[in-house]
Amino acid sequence: MDALTRDQLAIEPARVLTAPDLLVGSSLPGWHAAGGGIGLRRALEDRAGIIGVLERAGLRGLGGAGFPTHRKWEAVAAQPGPEKVVVCNGNEDEPGTFKDRFLLGRTPHQVIEGALIAALAVGARQVVMYVNPHLGSVLPTVAEAVAAWRADPVLLELAAALGGPVTLEARASSGRYIGGEETAVVAWLEGSFPFPRRKPPFPAESGVHGKPTLINNAETLAHVPHILRHGAAWFRSRGRGGAPGTKLFSLSGDVQRPGLYELPMGTPLAELIEEHGGGMLMGRAFKAVFTGGPSNTLLTADHLDVPLDFDSVRARGSRLGTGAMIVVSEGTSIPRRVTEFVEFFAESSCGQCPPCKTGTYQLATLLHRIDSGHGTRADLDSIRQLCGLLPGSGRCGLIDGAVTVVASSLERFGAEYESMLRG
Template structure:
């Protein structure tokens, strides 16, 4: 299968060099948007671009909610590059190797929504990404194309880098708002949604780095071109972060809808040590597991949802036979327990209890009642927090119990 690279192809040569980006055709998407700002949303709708940071929400609908707010208000576009979940490393690659496509996409979003503040929100632990993005933004500040955007908006464009807290919870969209305002990244209750009340109470659009990068290419080449890149009913390409027990882990840009088997065995080179495939955490560790019977599944939003799973960020963490599912799940739930901000007691206490029970079972000291307690918590806890952290922790535990209950049962102490 030959793939037309959209996001990674320019990353090989461009870096933070704006002239090199323009020489490759960069800026054409923004110029197209400037020539017809009212057509941006319809183009994205026709392309069927969806949020690529995990939720998969239609991008044009999110932008339309922001655009509906009065144009004279201060408006913010926040490019979310916090990326702190295990197994996810696509946004860092884009920011380090080709930040200009992200900035261009963000400026297109500003045009579509009449925004005058554009902030790239980057994890400070990614030192190289922060440095490259700062350099890239300095070049845009002296660029005539940015001046054209400001002229269209009839006010200056505030383009800047904002470092995140570096915490996992800092990537949740309302926590992004809190960080940009200078506070601790506590998630906030919704509604109101960011499009109505975000940074300093003003309309705010928050999109993932990859989503915005795609927008630049869609406006450049058109919706039909983008749709044709996908397989089946899926549209465009997707960055898949492949890690775990594979021979060639790495970042792969493939057509949306590429089968899981193709990603792992053709691009990833198959399993380490010639072991058998056991399972994969799809979309990162906050989603469900898929087993050997699911290797045929196309990796796109709707097909994975029909299988009871989720594409998430596109992270695929592969597990081979001989690796303990209980231990891997325990490690990820430990991560969630450490990442809980403590604002919602059910989340803080719930993730701690899940972690404690999993560690008991993993170390051979768990009892049959611990399995029942795990299941009960997984049904009780979702929806009890202001963000999705507790939901993700419960999802991965419940999914692993459903798929690999025999492993859990084999590790508990028999009673009676």
């Protein structure tokens, strides 16, 4: 968040969501002065065309999955009846990801406007801004912004178009890591503990209190008013190498200038690290990057040229995820970082599925033994076996994410683990 106030970021040409004139906080007049409201106006004028614009723009879910946004919207729009819900997912609680807190804390109106456009497109009269309450002043800022929209006459136009009053509210999420999983979002909004549920049914069919529910990440929704205002072609032209739009990258780890960077989708990893991140800390050699947070396959020096977009990163066997890039240099222990991440997963596991809870703890303990110099070859063998035994044992993807990062670190840095074994 602080990084964006720095000088070098003010000259980034590609900024759409984080342009300086958009950083108006909860001020709705400030947002309107920066061109806000035009996207919603266009949406009101051509309600039936909204989803088509998103399809042509090629917008994908920026919370991590990269699922085409228009298809999710179509699924909810296709459900019958007026009782539908739109939820903006601002629960962000993943290690190394700090983008939604910036958007919601510094420029929340574009996110809210995106959510209102979504409501119009899918026919929902209930809009919920689901926000992690542990992010300083972010939730109060969103609440103020929501209050400003409620007093805005455009909400009456929305109600007229949707055939009934529209409710817009800011709700504190649990702030727990699993609380960002979409079925957990539904559970929490129904008043329960945020336990992930089995899918199907998907929230698009049966979500909050059984109502069809559209759940989109804050960054995804933030793009929507800009796309409607400037058009699909404009959005596509923001990206590089065929990938549409811009992406917020949460750059952290062993780089000179960690911070939040909004860059064209498809910007190569090396460019993010070298040009924007100022290169490696203390001139050390690049070793690896945990992409999209701590639950994906590591990328190594062979992959520095990878364009950071969903398809290109996937082609290298990893995932873009949330756009978090946790960079590791020579001199930083991969087993140590992996141990920390797996401990996070073990703590965050909700408990419903015993193989997830016990398996992540077992992995964490074995990793900790190796990291602390007490591990044996048998421990390493056990870790390898758990990586094959555990996947798929949870209702949500937590256990799979934990296994992915362990397995990929073993595959690419097996020698480092071996060198730490005792005997």
